[in-house]
Amino acid sequence: MLWLKNVHLVDPGQGISDKASLLIKDGKVAKVCRGEKQLTEEEVLATLGVSELKEVSQVDGEGKFLFPGLVDVHVHFREPGQEDKEDINSGSRAAVRGGFTSVLAMANTQPVIDTRALVEFVRLQGERAGLARVYPVGAVTKGFQGRELTEMVDLQKGGAVAFSDDGLGIQSAETMRLALEYAKLTGCPLISHCEDNSLAGQGVMRKGEASARLGLKGIPASAESVMVARDALLAGETGGKVHIAHVSTKESVWIIRTAKKLGINISAEVNPHHLLLTDEDVQLTDTSYKVNPPLPNREDQEALLEGLLDGTLDMLATDHAPHTWEEKMRPFAEAPFGINGLEAALAALWQELVLKGKMKPEKLIELWSLNPAKRFALQGGSLKAGSPADMVLFDPKWREKITAESLESKAQNTPFLEKELQGFPIMVWVEGKLVMENRKIVGKK
Amino acid sequence: MRWRHKDLLDLDNLSAQEIELVLQSALSMKEVLFRPIKKLPTLRGKSIALMFYENSTRTRTSFETAAKILGADVTNFSVAQSSVNKGESLLDTAKTLQAMNIDLVIIRHACSGASEFLAKQLKAGVINGGDGQHAHPTQALLDFFTMKERWGEFKGKKVLIVGDILHSRVAHSNALGLKKLGAEVVLIGPPTLLPPEMSYLGVKTSYDLDSELPGADAVMALRLQLERQQSGLFPSLREYNRLYGLTREKIAKTGKDTIILHPGPLNRGVEISSDLADSVQSVIEEQVTNGVAVRMALIYLLIGGTSNVMA
Numbered sequence: 001m002l003w004l005k006n007v008h009l010v011d012p013g014q015g016i017s018d019k020a021s022l023l024i025k026d027g028k029v030a031k032v033c034r035g036e037k038q039l040t041e042e043e044v045l046a047t048l049g050v051s052e053l054k055e056v057s058q059v060d061g062e063g064k065f066l067f068p069g070l071v072d073v074h075v076h077f078r079e080p081g082q083e084d085k086e087d088i089n090s091g092s093r094a095a096v097r098g099g100f101t102s103v104l105a106m107a108n109t110q111p112v113i114d115t116r117a118l119v120e121f122v123r124l125q126g127e128r129a130g131l132a133r134v135y136p137v138g139a140v141t142k143g144f145q146g147r148e149l150t151e152m153v154d155l156q157k158g159g160a161v162a163f164s165d166d167g168l169g170i171q172s173a174e175t176m177r178l179a180l181e182y183a184k185l186t187g188c189p190l191i192s193h194c195e196d197n198s199l200a201g202q203g204v205m206r207k208g209e210a211s212a213r214l215g216l217k218g219i220p221a222s223a224e225s226v227m228v229a230r231d232a233l234l235a236g237e238t239g240g241k242v243h244i245a246h247v248s249t250k251e252s253v254w255i256i257r258t259a260k261k262l263g264i265n266i267s268a269e270v271n272p273h274h275l276l277l278t279d280e281d282v283q284l285t286d287t288s289y290k291v292n293p294p295l296p297n298r299e300d301q302e303a304l305l306e307g308l309l310d311g312t313l314d315m316l317a318t319d320h321a322p323h324t325w326e327e328k329m330r331p332f333a334e335a336p337f338g339i340n341g342l343e344a345a346l347a348a349l350w351q352e353l354v355l356k357g358k359m360k361p362e363k364l365i366e367l368w369s370l371n372p373a374k375r376f377a378l379q380g381g382s383l384k385a386g387s388p389a390d391m392v393l394f395d396p397k398w399r400e401k402i403t404a405e406s407l408e409s410k411a412q413n414t415p416f417l418e419k420e421l422q423g424f425p426i427m428v429w430v431e432g433k434l435v436m437e438n439r440k441i442v443g444k445k
Numbered sequence: 446m447r448w449r450h451k452d453l454l455d456l457d458n459l460s461a462q463e464i465e466l467v468l469q470s471a472l473s474m475k476e477v478l479f480r481p482i483k484k485l486p487t488l489r490g491k492s493i494a495l496m497f498y499e500n501s502t503r504t505r506t507s508f509e510t511a512a513k514i515l516g517a518d519v520t521n522f523s524v525a526q527s528s529v530n531k532g533e534s535l536l537d538t539a540k541t542l543q544a545m546n547i548d549l550v551i552i553r554h555a556c557s558g559a560s561e562f563l564a565k566q567l568k569a570g571v572i573n574g575g576d577g578q579h580a581h582p583t584q585a586l587l588d589f590f591t592m593k594e595r596w597g598e599f600k601g602k603k604v605l606i607v608g609d610i611l612h613s614r615v616a617h618s619n620a621l622g623l624k625k626l627g628a629e630v631v632l633i634g635p636p637t638l639l640p641p642e643m644s645y646l647g648v649k650t651s652y653d654l655d656s657e658l659p660g661a662d663a664v665m666a667l668r669l670q671l672e673r674q675q676s677g678l679f680p681s682l683r684e685y686n687r688l689y690g691l692t693r694e695k696i697a698k699t700g701k702d703t704i705i706l707h708p709g710p711l712n713r714g715v716e717i718s719s720d721l722a723d724s725v726q727s728v729i730e731e732q733v734t735n736g737v738a739v740r741m742a743l744i745y746l747l748i749g750g751t752s753n754v755m756a
Binding site: 207208209210211212213214215216217218284285326329330331332333334 | 534535536554555556557558559561562565576577578579580614617640642643644645646
């Protein structure tokens with residue numbers, strides 16, 4: 001049982017951004033007391049149903065924010081098969097250290113998560129880790145071959161909350177159309193990794209002046225946008241539910257905006273690195289900037305932020321993609337794509353967007369907790385009375401340098417390595433259980 | 446002026462004066478090439494490793510000849526072709542070279558940035574012998590040397606670079622350097638091989654060779670990789686040759702005593718006609734000779750001590 005006092009609660013789900021006190025009982029929010037008014041001891045004891053105050057943990061959150069736990073709909077935990085990069089335990093540790101209480105683990109493991117047994121394995125490994133809620137994403141097609149559909153209904157029964165061949169674009173439009181139709185049986189969104197292979201070719205960064213200067217093969221913006229357009233049209237035609245992963249071009253933003261106006265059931269996410277870095281930041285000998293979709297240009301970046309602020313784009317997601325140091329210590333063209341995101345993403349956005357006045361804290365939490373929870377029908381996303389107590393106590397003044405040693409993730413492929421950032425979670429609870437305190441994992445089973 | 450670089454990776458971070466210093470040093474090196482005994486003791490006891498991850502007879506031989514004339518010991522590392530994910534990683538190769546105390550490494554690699562990657566790992570100097578589509582600074586420097594021998598200076602000279610600009614590290618390094626030296630550069634090719642982002646070089650681009658020919662002091666043809674046709678980048682050798690192939694008739698339109706350059710090897714009858722390649726205007730063979738002199742100069746500047754005056 002917990003009594004949280006004097007926090008600044010940011011909970012767009014209840015329309016609250018105000019001083020507040022909260023009482024937590026049996027893993028759930030028992031009471032939210034808004035405003036300057038303090039709860040009396042009698043109220044606390046009565047609500048929690050205890051006789052003495054010493055049975056209640058008390059946390060004074062003066063000067064701190066309390067957020068509903070962040071929900072990240074796009075992480076790669078690499079288990080089974082590539083545990084040298086990450087596993088579900090290390091990934092879960094990284095998640096809660098970064099303020100994420102729920103994550104969607106993508107299916108591009110080895111083997112691909114395309115059967116119920118594998119879905120259940122991922123879910124159980126998440127439960128064994130006992131930190132963040134780990135929701136499996138099932139594959140759309142068997143073995144990511146882009147042809148035969150998986151047993152989506154059975155996968156859902158095993159715990160899958162969405163379907164995706166993320167890591168690869170589904171090249172056949174007909175396969176995508178059928179998948180959108182069939183997924184209606186589950187009600188789950190199909191997460192589309194939009195990448196036309198013929199346009200992306202052997203590219204390793206966004207096509208433009210920067211790629212020409214570095215002599216790196218370019219990926220045109222159209223490699224993403226043409227497939228966003230295709231999938232928007234297919235979702236419209238089928239009435240299916242599509243979610244566009246890692247939107248990175250202004251053209252994709254225009255298409256999604258139009259699709260929404262037409263009433264198409266489409267949602268979309270943006271990765272923090274696409275908001276914070278551009279192709280001009282890419283250096284030949286720092287492969288932590290190599291990511292797919294590639295870092296956009298300045299105009300795209302402005303369109304992405306605008307899209308998030310006007311509601312065209314629904315949520316933030318890290319696309320946490322850990323890789324080993326050896327894999328990344330290669331010439332740029334030979335290194336794998338991916339940025340390790342969970343532990344620096346919130347601080348990086350806080351520092352660059354919130355502190356610079358480009359985004360309000362309320363919007364940030366709407367995008368990273370409320371909206372993803374709603375779209376994927378997950379628990380959490382708000383701290384209304386009766387909701388699970390997935391919570392983040394956030395210190396806006398906490399400064400910390402991102403170092404290889406401090407990361408809970410097995411990997412260190414982040415462009416923020418060795419950089420100091422401001423604004424970090426200092427306490428995290430999942431279902432009322434404290435899992436992170438003072439930047440350290442606690443309470444692991 | 447003193448040479449202050451450990452490596453030669455690109456022309457980006459060389460000033461016009463530094464480029465001139467290389468060219469000036471190469472002039473005295475060229476004289477050595479025509480001595481009856483082509484051997485200097487200058488770099489005796491220095492070790493140089495050649496690592497060519499891409500096929501190249503002429504560039505490798507040029508470097509090897511240059512190093513040997515200067516008296517250095519040369520080791521050819523046999524490295525597998527396109528060894529992506531195969532064999533030793535470039536990082537481990539770098540560690541091996543470091544452990545052998547090599548003085549200078551010359552690398553050619555299909556990945557842009559491979560030479561910079563190596564340079565960051567090594568105490569030894571690194572010369573970029575061509576990296577991906579990125580840079581080929583020694584080729585550009587030998588081209589400048591060849592032009593300077595003819596012209597004396599670059600100001601007011603118009604240089605056309607014709608062909609597959611997109612994939613050509615030779616074109617990129619030439620355009621960068623010539624701009625610094627004060628020449629006017631025009632990049633010419635079909636739109637599929639001359640995409641808009643080439644604007645980063647800050648020089649004129651054109652799809653029309655004929656309209657750019659008048660007044661050109663030098664025309665450089667680039668080697669066309671014939672397999673680009675299969676990728677759809679140009680429809681046929683026939684049409685390519687008609688639009689961008691250099692011939693005596695086309696070159697006559699310059700109205701000048703234009704010199705013709707080509708980094709080699711030639712596709713005769715594709716990007717350049719045989720009679721033009723073998724004509725008096727062609728400096729293609731001189732480029733090869735000058736390549737050795739320029740590479741001698743660079744090796745000397747990088748590991749021969751601080752003086753730019755030859756013994």
